[in-house]
Structures are given as C-alpha cells and as structure tokens.
Amino acid sequence: MSIMMLIIYIAPILVGAYALSRRDKSFQQGLVRGLEQFTIIVPRMICALIGAEFMAMLVPTEFISQFLGTDAGMVAILIGSLAGLLVPSGPVISFSIAATFADAGASVPAIVSFITAWSLFTAHRIFIYEIPLLGLSFLRLRLISVIILPPLAGTLILIWTGMLSLAGL
Amino acid sequence: MTTADNPNNPRPAYTRNRWITLLQASFGLSFWLFAGFALVMGTLCYIVLGPVAFSSAVTKDLQQLLGILPRVVAALALAGFIWILMPRDRFSQLVGRYRGFTGLVLAEMAGIITPGGPASAFPFLAIIGRAGADRGILVAYITSWALLGIQRVLVWDLPFMGAELTTTRFLVSLPLPIIAGLIAQRIPLPLSFGEPQQQEQGRP
Numbered sequence: 012m013s014i015m016m017l018i019i020y021i022a023p024i025l026v027g028a029y030a031l032s033r034r035d036k037s038f039q040q041g042l043v044r045g046l047e048q049f050t051i052i053v054p055r056m057i058c059a060l061i062g063a064e065f066m067a068m069l070v071p072t073e074f075i076s077q078f079l080g081t082d083a084g085m086v087a088i089l090i091g092s093l094a095g096l097l098v099p100s101g102p103v104i105s106f107s108i109a110a111t112f113a114d115a116g117a118s119v120p121a122i123v124s125f126i127t128a129w130s131l132f133t134a135h136r137i138f139i140y141e142i143p144l145l146g147l148s149f150l151r152l153r154l155i156s157v158i159i160l161p162p163l164a165g166t167l168i169l170i171w172t173g174m175l176s177l178a179g180l
Numbered sequence: 181m182t183t184a185d186n187p188n189n190p191r192p193a194y195t196r197n198r199w200i201t202l203l204q205a206s207f208g209l210s211f212w213l214f215a216g217f218a219l220v221m222g223t224l225c226y227i228v229l230g231p232v233a234f235s236s237a238v239t240k241d242l243q244q245l246l247g248i249l250p251r252v253v254a255a256l257a258l259a260g261f262i263w264i265l266m267p268r269d270r271f272s273q274l275v276g277r278y279r280g281f282t283g284l285v286l287a288e289m290a291g292i293i294t295p296g297g298p299a300s301a302f303p304f305l306a307i308i309g310r311a312g313a314d315r316g317i318l319v320a321y322i323t324s325w326a327l328l329g330i331q332r333v334l335v336w337d338l339p340f341m342g343a344e345l346t347t348t349r350f351l352v353s354l355p356l357p358i359i360a361g362l363i364a365q366r367i368p369l370p371l372s373f374g375e376p377q378q379q380e381q382g383r384p
Binding site for chain 2: 016018019020022023026027029030033037038040041042043044045046047048049050051052053054055056057058059060061062063064065066068069102106107109110113119122123126127130131133136138139140141142144145146147148149151152153155156157159160163164167168171
C-alpha cells in the first residue's frame with residue numbers, strides 16, 4: 012500500500028520535472044490546468060464527502076443484513092445487489108459487512124452480488140473522481156451499462172454450481 | 181475543440197476576468213446541488229441520530245478530507261502535466277486503433293493491473309476519454325478496475341473474504357467488464373468530456 016501511495020506522489024514530480032526540462036511553458040501550463048481543475052473539483056468534493064458520510068450513518072445496514080443472510084437463490088442475489096447499491100461507505104465498512112454476511116451463512120451468490128454492486132456504485136468515488144474528472148454524461152452512460160452486472164455475477168455462480176451438481180460433482 | 185485544446189496554439193493569457201469566470205464555474209449549479217445534499221443529509225442525521233452521532237460524523241468527515249486532499253492535489257497535478265505533454269494526435273491514433281473486441285480485452289487487462297487506487301485510475305480514464313477512446317473501452321476499463329483491480333483484490337477481498345470466495349468472485353467477474361463495454365457501445369446517449377466550466381456556462 013505504501014509503495015502505491017509513493018507512486019501517487021512521485022509520478023507528478025517526475026512528470027513535472029520532465030515538463031520543466033522542456034523549457035516550453037509546459038510546466039506552467041500544466042500547473043495552471045491542475046489549479047483550474049482543483050478550483051472546480053474541491054468545493055464540490057468537500058460537500059459530497061460530508062453528505063456521503065452522513066448518508067452512510069443513516070443507512071440501516073444491520074436491518075438489511077437480516078434479509079441478505081436469511082434467503083438463498085435469486086431473492087438473496089437481488090437483495091444483495093440492492094444492499095451493495097445503498098451502502099455508500101468506504102471499503103472498511105463494506106467488506107466488514109460482507110464478512111459478517113458470510114459468517115451468518117449468506118449464500119455465496121448473494122455476497123458476490125453485494126460486493127459487485129458496492130464496487131460499481133461506491134458513492135465516494137463517484138463524487139470525488141468520476142463526476143469532476145469525467146462529467147455527468149459519462150456517469151450516466153456507465154451506470155446504465157453496469158446496472159445488470161451485480162445480479163448477473165450472482166446468477167452466473169448459481170448457474171455454475173447448478174451445472175456442477177447436474178454433472179454429479 | 182477550442183483553441184485552448186489545441187497544443188499548437190498558445191493558451192490565452194490568464195487575465196483577471198478568466199479567473200473570475202473560473203470561480204463562478206466552481207460555485208455553479210452543481211456545487212449548490214452537492215451543498216444541498218450535504219445539508220439535507222446532515223440535518224437528517226442530526227434529527228434521526230442525535231447531536232452526538234452528528235458531531236462524530238463531522239469529525240470523521242474532516243479526518244477523511246485531510247487524508248484525501250493531498251492525493252487529489254497530486255492526481256490533479258499529474259493529470260494537468262499529462263494533459264499538456266501528451267502527444268494528442270499520436271495518442272488518439274493509438275487508442276482509436278483498438279475499437280473492437282480486442283480493445284475491450286486490452287481495456288480489461290489494463291484495468292486489472294492499474295496501480296494506485298481511484299487517484300490514478302480516474303485521471304487515466306479522463307485522459308484516454310478526451311483522447312477519443314471508444315466508449316465501450318472506457319466503460320470496460322473502469323469496470324475492470326472497480327471489480328478486478330489486482331491491488332484492491334489483494335488489499336481488501338483476500339483478507340476479508342478468504343481465498344476461496346475471492347477466487348470465485350474474481351473468476352465470475354472476468355466476463356463482466358467486456359459485457360459492460362458491449363452494452364455501452366450500444367447506448368446512443370451523447371457523451372461529452374467538455375471542460376466542467378464550459379458545461380456550467382452552457383446551463384441557463
């Protein structure tokens with residue numbers, strides 16, 4: 012992890028040094044562009060993060076967990092997908108919830124659907140990176156393109172295990 | 181393309197007026213939507229959960245912001261330099277060459293091996309998007325990164341969910357980015373990567 016963090020900080024220094032070495036105003040232009048983006052992104056980011064944190068506290072995850080743990084089959088897959096969509100928290104809380112589901116005997120397809128949905132719809136990521144860097148038209152296109160993936164992931168596991176049991180394995 | 185997007189033309193001088201426009205853009209309509217969202221959620225939190233939970237949420241917010249801000253600054257500086265330095269014509273040809281199924285497979289592989297979390301994946305996506313990469317490739321890349329990114333699988337899936345469930349999820353997710361990319365290619369919605377300030381100005 013710390014090596015990855017290091018890369019995030021070293022990469023702009025290296026690329027910036029290269030820009031400076033070209034002596035053609037690339038460095039200044041790059042900085043101005045970064046500053047422009049900063050001015051536009053950061054005020055929104057602060058509001059979005061604060062809002063998402065409050066929302067994370069309001070979503071009744073324990074209440075949802077009952078439903079995810081009790082049922083199997085397609086119903087559990089759909090509830091798992093929906094739960095992953097509604098949990099707007101970071102990976103620590105989301106994976107803790109997923110691990111609790113697993114311990115409580117939730118079906119593997121339901122857990123996989125939950126993790127898939129959370130991975131694709133993480134609110135922090137959408138607010139901090141996706142909307143500022145790519146804009147709403149891309150967000151709309153992406154959400155429509157991936158909306159079926161969480162239940163599809165769970166269903167693929169159901170089909171696979173069904174085929175295995177048919178083959179007598 | 182505006183003159184500012186063309187690397188052959190020098191960018192316009194940054195007059196005072198330009199920065200005022202920029203500030204207007206940064207506090208434009210969508211800023212107030214986010215501010216309203218935070219205000220409504222904060223008020224709900226205060227009413228439903230009480231002042232103690234409210235203040236603990238505020239503390240967590242501030243810590244999180246302090247942790248994230250340096251990474252956002254680094255990511256934006258990197259994106260800014262790359263934006264200026266990138267040989268756009270050659271890069272467009274490169275990403276434009278991969279449009280079919282091969283492109284989706286390459287996008288998925290790139291998503292799996294991208295290091296450094298969202299602070300590197302999203303700026304990269306913005307760069308290839310503005311260079312004219314196919315929409316299917318963009319969606320396949322970010323879907324692959326979100327579901328299969330090797331760093332995330334090793335750091336989060338494996339410790340929390342164990343080897344067996346992680347392997348199952350990884351294998352079953354392998355076709356998903358390509359499916360998402362194929363769907364994206366068939367959605368005829370308009371897609372613009374225009375500058376945020378220009379989008380703001382375009383609003384009534």
